[in-house]
Amino acid sequence: MTHQEIQDQLSMLRDAELPEAERRTLSAHVEACAECRALAERWRLLGRVLTQAPRPEADEPFVASVMARLPQPAVARKPIRAPWHFMPKLALGVAMLSLMVLVPRTNGAVGTESLLLSGLPEELQWPFVMEPPSAEVLGNLEEELP
Amino acid sequence: MSDPSRQDHEVVRRVLGGDRDAFAELVRAYQTRVRGYCRGMLRDAAEADDAAQEVFLKAYQGLSRFRGEASFSSWLYRIAANHCLDLLRRRGRRRAESLDALLEAEGEQALARLAPEDPPAPAEAGALAERLLAALPEEHRSLIVLREVQGLSYEELAQALRCSVDAVKGRLKRSRQILAREARHFLGQAGVQTGRGPR
8 A cells, every 4th residue: 555545544544344454554554654643643633523513412392392293193004904805805806707707608609509510410510618529520521521 | 231223113113003102212312313413414503403303203204114124313314314415405505614714713723722732622622523514515514424423333324325335435535535625724734635536
């Protein structure tokens, strides 16, 4: 560390957080250098002056003044509702969703099946929800088609 | 002895639960620090007490936003710093008085009273400290008051300023350079060199 770098760091000599290795380096230089020793002493005195800046003493009327100015009511948090508060609404939602999905599908599937399969030979009339016809049936169908 | 930080959190929980009067415990515990910080920033005792009241009111109104990640005192200092800086910006009173003005007014007697071999009496030191702080730009004054007057650690400063410890070190170094420049008559010629901007 150069002499100037040492001088830049001298204000930190009073800091408790200064790493021990840096403190030793600074202290060794200050021991040997009259100019830096004088500057360190001035920093020490300056720090001492600043710590004597006016400090108000505890004052109960101050506390009372603050408390008198607090808004009413207190800043109480909105109570957190229990999770089961939402259960009835959730159940209703699920029920309505089920109705919307299942009812039209059931009715529509019956009508569409009847319409589409009505003109086909009996062996080909399989409902969509059942197993498809075997490869043999499909092969026969291919031969029958024009 | 129980941890003050945990005690503070417990009081905060009670206030948020609707126990409004519990807030008095926090005011009582931190009033000297908040009023001291405001005094260091604003200098005028009555104005500082008004500001400190506003700080506690803001803290009360914003208490539900205190998440407990920082200590309550750091959180309070943050509110105090923001409030005082706002006041000073609105007031537009920048660098109203420098140490040069002090020296001009009081001459070499002021320096003589501050000689290392003859430490100033507390009252004189207090008055000088106020003048010295008033000579600093607001942001730097805030940091110097928090560190040198209020005695916050690097970690507490980092919490109050919402920055890293490394950033605190950098800002503190810069603020001290400015302090040294303002106090050059106090620190002597070597102080002038130290105070000439970042290197």
